[in-house]
Structure formats: C-alpha cells, structure tokens
Amino acid sequence: SFELTQPPSVSVSPGQTARITCSGDALPKTYTYWYQQKPGQPPLLIIFKDIERPSGIPERFSGSSSGTTVTLTISGVQAEDEADYYCQSADSSGTLFGGGTKLTVL
Amino acid sequence: EVQLVESGGGLVQPGGSLRLSCAASGFNFSNYWMSWVRQAPGKGLEGVANLKEDGSEKYYVDSVKGRFTISRDNAKNALYLQMNSLRVDDTAVYYCARDGDRGFEYWGQGILVTVSS
Numbered sequence: 001s002f003e004l005t006q007p008p009s010v011s012v013s014p015g016q017t018a019r020i021t022c023s024g025d026a027l028p029k030t031y032t033y034w035y036q037q038k039p040g041q042p043p044l045l046i047i048f049k050d051i052e053r054p055s056g057i058p059e060r061f062s063g064s065s066s067g068t069t070v071t072l073t074i075s076g077v078q079a080e081d082e083a084d085y086y087c088q089s090a091d092s093s094g095t096l097f098g099g100g101t102k103l104t105v106l
Numbered sequence: 107e108v109q110l111v112e113s114g115g116g117l118v119q120p121g122g123s124l125r126l127s128c129a130a131s132g133f134n135f136s137n138y139w140m141s142w143v144r145q146a147p148g149k150g151l152e153g154v155a156n157l158k159e160d161g162s163e164k165y166y167v168d169s170v171k172g173r174f175t176i177s178r179d180n181a182k183n184a185l186y187l188q189m190n191s192l193r194v195d196d197t198a199v200y201y202c203a204r205d206g207d208r209g210f211e212y213w214g215q216g217i218l219v220t221v222s223s
Binding site for chain 2: 031035037095100
C-alpha cells in the first residue's frame, strides 16, 4: 500500500494562514479526508473528498489538491485550532492515515 | 443522533485475548461500512480493520492479520473486534468509526486496551 507523508509540525501566529500538506503517490487516484484531534478527544472530520466541508465546520478550514499533494488550509487561525491534524485515504488494502501534523498557535 | 459506544477494553497479558464491541445507534447500521481505528499512546492514527455492510468484505492492516477478526451483527447494530495473541505494541485506544462517502464522519469515544505483563 502507499504512504501518506505530513510535516510533523506547523507553527503560526493567530490570524495568520496555516497550510498543512499531505503527499502520496496514489493521491491523484483517490479522495483524501482531513481530521482534527484535540487531546483526549476522538478525531473530528473537517474535510472530505479533498475539498468538501461538513456542516458545522468553520469556513476558515478548506482543502485543495494538486497532483500528489493535498493541502489543508486554515485561514485566520484561532487559538482553538491548536490540535493534531491527520490526512486519510484508502486503497485496495484498506485505510491509511498520514503521520499527523501538530499545529501550534504561537 | 448518531452514537457509537465501545466496550470490552482493559488490561491483558501478552498472548491473551480481548473482544471489543461497538454499539451503534441513530442511523441505519446495515447501510454502512464500519471500521476500527487505533491510536497508541502519544502516536498517530492507524486503521486496524474495516468491514462491508453485509460482512462480505473485510480488510486488515498487516500487523494484525491472522490475529484480529472484525465482525458485525446487523440485527443488534453491533460491531466487534476479536483480538487474539495480543502483543505489547497492540496497546492503544481503539475507536469504532462509521465509514462512508464522507470518510469517518462519526467516531466513538474510544476504549483503552493495555497489553502488559
């Protein structure tokens, strides 16, 4: 199965834009999903099918895709956005998650 | 309201067995793939196993093949994970999650499995 690669950490100041990437050779052929996880909580779906946002998720969260890289963008980062973020996809072998990115709001 | 509630976790010795259960409510359980996802302490998420609506297809991560079995009872709205030959590196919080077109849209709160002597 293929791998999904994320940067271990991203840091931004409040109000700035955070971009978290997820790379994988098979990404052009499959959808990607993004999850936010805060300590002690289960993951929360924030983006599905590369670019769609579930109801209740703030508009500052958006997804994009280009070739073998998908990107989660958080515009106007707020302190409450500090969390771990995971990309996820699937292939014929099952479910695959990226290693996760810790977003720190300075 | 969709609810997923895991049970059956706890402390077990290496080589032992546990059976996790997930009680589902608030949606038509038999219409969805279901999955188990785990998270070792301080680590990332790992898809363990997933199971088609009617139980006819199932997938496992390589590290649990031959040791874990995912199953479901659609009449009881329940998902199971039978875990045998447990190893120390199976220690994790195990989440039950509903799988669908939107990915894992709903998750349980998770149940801790600790494998230790």
